[in-house]
Amino acid sequence: MLTLNNIEVIYNDVILVLKGMSMQVPEGKIVGLLGSNGAGKSTTLKAISGLLKPEDGEVTDGSIEFIGQNIHNSDADDIVRKGIFQVMEGRRVFEHLTVEENLIAGGYTRREMSLSHDVDMVYGYFPRLKERRNQTAGYLSGGEQQMLAIGRALMAKPRLMMLDEPSLGLAPLLVREIFEIIKRINQEQKTTILLVEQNANLALSVADYAYIMESGRIVLEGHPADLRENADVREFYLGLTEVGSRKSYREVKHYKRRKRWLS
Amino acid sequence: MELFIQLTLTGLTSGAILALAALGFVLIYKSSDVINFAQGEFLLIGAYVIFAMLTQAGLHWTFGLVLTIAVAVGLGVMVERLVLRPMIGEPIISVIMVTIGLSSLLKAIVSTIWGNTPQAFPPFIPSEPVNILGATVGQDRLWALVIAAVLLGGFNLFFRRSREGIAMRAVADDQQAALSMGISVxxxxxxxxxxxAATAAIGGALVANIVGVGPELSHFGLRVFPVVILGGLDSIPGAIVGGLIIGLLEQYTGGYLGQGLNQVLPFVVLIVILMxxxxxxxxxxxxERV
Known part of the structure; x- marks a missing residue:
């Protein structure tokens, strides 16, 4: 459905952030994109959704194809109309608008006159938003804001929804709830999902396929079950040692303590 | 009592016109953070265009008003396209300076075409005084009040209910997030x-109908500043309430405490409220969530 072929992204004409990044998102699947801070995950999403321009970024090489169309130089609003919707990192709800107005803004590109049916559909997934429909979005809790951000994306009826770190800054219980809903959206609405996460364990638990990114390119890809077996992934992303027990930091502490003791 | 009613009605009228001019100002500030110093000149142009339509082209006032609004919308789009779009990405202060330049330019264009002498306006709204609860008020003022109230109410609905209006407020809140949902900034x-530009032009037409046209109409635009600062620079209801408060205050102080003081007292109240x-x-x- 979506194919990135060897793309290169440069910020401010000098900073090379993506260096030959390639990946594929098949229709109807959940694809995870993992990697540590600054690997270029968010940049990849912005390159797809056309949001690089306001940040002085530019796709200088390679191609981005969506359902057979080349979209790599389209404007952001065209890309949304074609069916790609990015839920930005950090939720970014419209703080001074009410919950319902946020949802309507999400459905801006829809042709239908009335969106009330879709608003009800979103409330079906997130009953908590319905309770707060007339509240100012800026005063919602972090979890509710993340629900609102996903609900806003649902309003646009996208074919591909890209989620940028939906777990950021949320309590573990809430994260689980939100991930279950993401899975339901994928199954019930037939929405393809590209999920960017730092929380590798979580992302591998819902994804059908995953890519691991490091300094601007893909270094590893595979099915979650295979990735979980990979020694490097276990060590660096899941925090497990070869034996499978949690990594011990006692040595490090011990060393520090001794050092202080000596001085 | 008659004096009170008369002052109230006059105050409401000038307040409603102020609110119309302030509405546009707030809108621009809200969506793009730009303080538009040319707002008074939009009003001036509106007044002169409808003046030209009615006296020089001899049109009926309904056509005149519709054409004036069309010209104003055209002017607004043109200013955005030619003056502001090339400034995207530049510091806000430069954009604000550009609007100051724009205000001089527009003023100069108006005085080149129509001259500098104030002229009487062929009143398109009947001005025979009517009696309300014992007070005598010009009918034109009442009509101006009604027109302004209908427009303000309409815009308020537009911003709360219509998708385009909500999108405008969304852009004001977070441009990039708005962009990410396909809203073209x-x-x-x-x-x-x-x-x-359109609301200012209508305001200009209403003022001109009451006092005639002249270059000093643009000073009306300056009075927008206390209104929007009082109401809150980024609030549409604030523009309306602020306009009415300033309008009423000017009339009450002028009527009860003497002319001259009415120029000062609104600003005193402004300072107190801001404190x-x-x-x-x-x-x-x-x-801020804590």
Missing amino acids: KRIFAWAWSIA FRPYGLFGQEII
């Missing part, structure tokens, strides 16, 4: 400028 800016509510009466506070 450029188009929203064009909307904001044309609505601002207690630094965001203005309805200004948006920065939301």
Whole structure:
């Protein structure tokens, strides 16, 4: 459905952030994109959704194809109309608008006159938003804001929804709830999902396929079950040692303590 | 009592016209953070265009008003496209300076075409005084009040209910997030400028109908500043309430405390209110979750 072929992204004409990044998102699947801070995950999403321009970024090489169309130089609003919707990192709800107005803004590109049916559909997934429909979005809790951000994306009826770190800054219980809903959206609405996460364990638990990114390119890809077996992934992303027990930091502490003791 | 009613009605009228001019100002500030110093000149142009339509072209006032609004919308779009779009990405202060330049330019264009002498306006709204509860008020003022009230109510609905209006407020809140949901920020800016120009032009037509046309009409635009600061720079209801408060205050002080003082007292009230509510009466506070 979506194919990135060897793309290169440069910020401010000098900073090379993506260096030959390639990946594929098949229709109807959940694809995870993992990697540590600054690997270029968010940049990849912005390159797809056309949001690089306001940040002085530019796709200088390679191609981005969506359902057979080349979209790599389209404007952001065209890309949304074609069916790609990015839920930005950090939720970014419209703080001074009410919950319902946020949802309507999400459905801006829809042709239908009335969106009330879709608003009800979103409330079906997130009953908590319905309770707060007339509240100012800026005063919602972090979890509710993340629900609102996903609900806003649902309003646009996208074919591909890209989620940028939906777990950021949320309590573990809430994260689980939100991930279950993401899975339901994928199954019930037939929405393809590209999920960017730092929380590798979580992302591998819902994804059908995953890519691991490091300094601007893909270094590893595979099915979650295979990735979980990979020694490097276990060590660096899941925090497990070869034996499978949690990594011990006692040595490090011990060393520090001794050092202080000596001085 | 008659004096009170008369002052109230006059105050409401000039307040409602002020609110119309302030509405456009708030809209531009809200969506793009630009303080538009040319708002008074939009009003001036509106007044002169309808003047030309009615006296020089001899049109009926309904056509005249519709054409004036069309010209104003065109002007707004043109200003956005030619003057502001090339400034995207430049510091806000430069854009504000550009609007100051724009105000001089527009003023000069008006005086080149129509000259500098004030002229009487062929009143398109009947001005025979009517009696309300014992007070005598010009009918034109009442009509101006009604027209302004209908427009303000309409815009309020537009911003709360219509998708385009909500999108405008969304852009004001977070441009990039708005962009990510397919809202074209450029188009929203064009909307904001044309609505601002159109409301100012209608305000100009209403003022001109009462006092005639002249270059000093643009000073009316300066009075927008206390209105929007009082109401909150980024609040649409604030513009309306602020306009009415300033309009009424000017009339009451002029009527009860003597002319001259009415120029000062609104600003005194402004300072007092700002001491207690630094965001203005309805200004948006920065939301901080703790």
